[in-house]
Amino acid sequence: MIIIKIGGSVITDKNSKYPKLNKKNLKRVCKEICEVMPFPLILVHGAGSFGHPIVKKYDIIANPNKKGFCIVHYWVKKLNLYVCRYLLKYGMDVVSIQPSSCIIASDGFIDYFNVKIIERYLEKEIVPVLYGDIVLDKSLEFSVISGDQIVRYLGEKMKANKIILATDVDGVYDKDPKKHKDAKLIKRIKPEDKIKLKDFKEDVTGGMAGKVSELLKLAEKGVKSEIVNAKKKNRLKKLLLGKRVRRTIIG
């Protein structure tokens, strides 16, 4: 079982205040995955500018509200349609799974997740495509569930043996590589390493810090994961083919 998360920073222009697709990257990444066609596979993607700026605009974290919920839901679903469109174009049989229809959270964390339907699609050799979404929350009314959190949950539940998070940097650095030219790539992070996550840039779901903290939870359960740069042509493809590429291993 392999789980790949395609980062919103790769398939959208994450710096945009409005939803803006990076179609070139989206097509290339979908093509790279389809050229390898790993199976059994679950795909997850992030929200990028189709989610984060809208969550901020409607102040959903501080004030979970119905209007904001509906608008965020609409945009992330729209991004998911684009992702599914290009996966289909390059030959993969996919089905879109809307997290807001199968997940209920409690205090921002997945509390209930009906994975039965995912298992049934996998039995039919159809790849489920999920995404960071806004969902019902028992205590907060609505909460934002990152693609990273979905990866962590499914990684454990589905006993994945390969988990890849594709983003716009080569992996986890000792400081944000976009702000510091001298940042050094950390090749491996183990649960026992005392890594300071609070210094890493944060978006509404925690950015790189959120990603690492979810992956460390997986590592504690003995499940390893890898963060790789999918903005670089063929890097994800090579990793899927089992070749050694520049990346961070967590676990």
Ligand SMILES: Nc1ncnc2c1ncn2[C@@H]1O[C@H](COP(=O)(O)OP(=O)(O)OP(=O)(O)O)[C@@H](O)[C@H]1O
């Ligand atoms: N120490 C760090 N190491 C690596 N990247 C870092 C670090 N601190 C901050 N970052 C930032 O984290 C970003 C990647 O995380 P981010 O959550 O934005 O990616 P993503 O998962 O691709 O996006 P999305 O959450 O929209 O799916 C990079 O663009 C980088 O600038």
Ligand SMILES: C=C(C)CCOP(=O)(O)O
């Ligand atoms: C912003 C929303 C709605 C989902 C965030 O998911 P992520 O991009 O994986 O962090």
